[in-house]
Amino acid sequence: MTDRRSTPNPAWVDSSAPAQIGVALTDLLDAPNGIRDRQLVYGDPVTVLGAQDGHSYVRADRDGYIGFVPTAALAEATPHTHRIIARASHAYARADMKSPDRVALSFGSRLTALSETPKFIETTAGFIPKQHIAPEGQWHDDPAAIAALFIGTPYLWGGNSGTGIDCSGLVQAACLACNIPCDGDSDQQARNLGTTLPEGTPPQRNDLFFWKGHVALVYDANTLIHANAHHMSTTFEPISDALARIEQSDSGRTAHKRL
Incomplete structure (x- = not known):
């Protein structure tokens, strides 16, 4: 099928x-x-x-x-030169934070630069604060740090933005920002992302835990970061608490993988 x-x-x-x-x-x-x-x-x-x-x-x-x-x-498709690297930003009408905002942009939005001022990059969408934008091809190297940008973002089934995101959307945003190819849904990620580790392997930063219909990123040896329906947001959570809570719902962990 x-x-x-x-x-x-x-x-x-x-x-x-x-x-x-x-x-x-x-x-x-x-x-x-x-x-x-x-x-x-x-x-x-x-x-x-x-x-x-x-x-x-x-x-x-x-x-x-x-x-x-x-x-x-x-x-119409156009070549892109930059992308948004903040959880959210605004495109302004002028190189002035007090000017009208034209559009709210989410992490990963892709833009074409036209010119530059001391504090803004002018793009086809408007003027973007330099703190929020980076050139295409300037990759990050720590998916967990990218995921942490979304702490407090509301949980949204199928969401992929700074206004709402789900578990696999969070992992994908973190991976793509680090030039790691990543599928959209957690079952696809479980098949194709990273290398499966033996049961009992100590977790380390940027490992992935998979359950049926859920994925979480390891932030440190004791903490996960994940977008989850229990908290209805992207949160840090102790690994021991998450394992116990999720496994009580008859959704045992299916894989521990390493990027």
Whole structure:
């Protein structure tokens, strides 16, 4: 049986054209006007495979995830020079933090620089504070540090942004920022991300713990960081507490992996 998340439905494919997300955030749906699987942020490149009922059938370039987005959320593909590295930022009308903000941007949003001032990078979306933006290809080296940017972010099933994120969205954001290829959903990550460790291996920073339908990142030898429905947010949690609580729900740990 094919996986609709990674294998296009031939009945919906009639093209292959580059585009990008042209709004701050949009849901990637399982069908036109359907249920959210994941989210895409400003500038995310996609390949348009077809169109139906005001929606475009797309493949996200970041991870190959396939689904539908409103066609109105798409824009012409352009080369990107920078990306947002803060959990959230704003694009301003001028190089002035008191000027009107044009759009709120989430971590990972991709932009094209036009010019530079002492404190801002002018992009096609507006002026971005330099503290919040970095050149494409300037990678981080610590996924746990990236995940910590999202502490307190509300839990959102299928979320991939600074306004709402889920367990696999958090792990993906942390990995992609460190140039580590990463799938979108936790079952895909459990199959493809990292190396499985023997039971009883002491955890270390940036290890991954998997349960059925859940993933958490090890922050240190005693602490996890994860977006979780128990707290309805991204939190630090003692490893011992998380293991006991989750296993009480008949969802035993399925893997301990190392990046």
